[in-house]
Amino acid sequence: xxxxxxxxxxxxxxxxxxxxxxxxxxxxxxxxxxxxxxxxxxxxxxxxxxxxxxxxxxxxxxxxxxxxxxxxxxxxxxxxxxxxxxxxxxxxxxxxxxxxxxxxxxxx
Amino acid sequence: xxxxxxxxxxxxxxxxxxxxxxxxxxxxxxxxxxxxxxxxxxxxxxxxxxxxxxxxxxxxxxxxxxxxxxxxxxxxxxxxxxxxxxxxxxxxxxxxxxxxxxxxxxxxxxxxxxxxxxxxxxxxxxxxxxxxxxxxxxxxx
Numbered sequence: 001x002x003x004x005x006x007x008x009x010x011x012x013x014x015x016x017x018x019x020x021x022x023x024x025x026x027x028x029x030x031x032x033x034x035x036x037x038x039x040x041x042x043x044x045x046x047x048x049x050x051x052x053x054x055x056x057x058x059x060x061x062x063x064x065x066x067x068x069x070x071x072x073x074x075x076x077x078x079x080x081x082x083x084x085x086x087x088x089x090x091x092x093x094x095x096x097x098x099x100x101x102x103x104x105x106x107x108x
Numbered sequence: 109x110x111x112x113x114x115x116x117x118x119x120x121x122x123x124x125x126x127x128x129x130x131x132x133x134x135x136x137x138x139x140x141x142x143x144x145x146x147x148x149x150x151x152x153x154x155x156x157x158x159x160x161x162x163x164x165x166x167x168x169x170x171x172x173x174x175x176x177x178x179x180x181x182x183x184x185x186x187x188x189x190x191x192x193x194x195x196x197x198x199x200x201x202x203x204x205x206x207x208x209x210x211x212x213x214x215x216x217x218x219x220x221x222x223x224x225x226x227x228x229x230x231x232x233x234x235x236x237x238x239x240x241x242x243x244x245x246x247x248x249x
Contacts, residue, residue: 034160034218037153038225042145050213054160057128061135061152063145086132 001108003066003089006045010103012068012091015075016084022065027104029097033058040064045104047097049073059088066090068104070097113141113175119159119186121168124212130171131156141175143248150226151180151246157219158184158242164209165189166239180246182227187239194232198224 004020006012014020025043030036031050040046042063048055051073059067066089069075075092083090093100115137117130135152143151155171162169166188174181191197198220205215224230227244234240 031213032216032218033213034157034216034222037156038218038222042149052212053125054127054212054214057132057156060132061128061149061156063149 003045003091006066006104006107007091009107010093010100012093012100015069015090015092016080017089017091018084018087019089022089024065024104024108026108027101028064029101037062045091047100049097051075051079053079053082055079056083056086056088060086068093068100070095070100115173115175117171117173119162119168119171121163121166124163124209127160127163128156131159134173137173138175138180143175143180147180147246147248151182154223154226154244154246155182155184157222158182158244160214161219162186162188164205164214169239176248178247178249179228180248182242182244182246184242184244185239190236190238191232191234191240192236194234 001024003022007014024045028040028044029047031048037058040062044064045066045068046064047068047070049071068091070093072094131152135148138148166186169186172183196202200221201217203215203217209215228247229245231243
């Protein structure tokens with residue numbers, strides 16, 4: 001399943017989707033950035049409630065398929081602009097982290 | 109690759125949220141060189157942790173990456189306050205980061221342990237009041 005297909009089927013909002021055809025291989029959940037960077041796998045949907053610019057570097061280095069910001073956390077336009085420039089998919093949902101993960105689990 | 113390739117970066121210590129630029133750039137450079145993805149991941153994660161540490165604790169610094177046939181060496185230098193007890197700093201969970209840094213998702217005491225975990229060798233030299241030098245090596249063979 002691609003990130004674009006996930007957005008459509010799960011009802012996640014694609015805040016920026018510069019790489020819509022990126023394949024999803026799994027899910028990783030975490031907010032401690034050093035922890036996530038070391039443990040998220042390439043191709044994972046990374047679910048977090050963190051919203052500062054550092055999440056872009058972490059997603060890029062860990063090579064996750066997208067960042068899914070849960071719980072309707074507000075994202076600043078600067079972050080979205082940088083994500084677009086760096087080619088990092090950023091999705092948003094009002095679901096809890098748990099509900100978002102369960103939704104993805106049913107789809108992939 | 110007969111000659112060593114060298115990359116130099118100045119790490120800006122004034123903007124925490126833009127930290128990681130050198131690591132993301134080195135990831136691109138190594139990819140262009142055809143280095144294996146797992147090696148690139150290890151190098152860039154270790155370097156990012158180092159970069160973040162330099163920004164959080166030392167007001168920035170310098171990073172040099174040298175690629176040879178045998179290994180990738182990452183050298184980090186800063187003129188920050190130095191590490192009081194390196195052995196203690198190497199323990200997972202030990203951190204001197206502020207609460208502000210913690211709310212941004214760092215300062216969990218994972219930096220130096222991650223740098224050790226993802227590299228084959230790490231040498232840390234630090235002097236209180238003068239700064240810290242870290243040299244990490246990831247073997248290619």
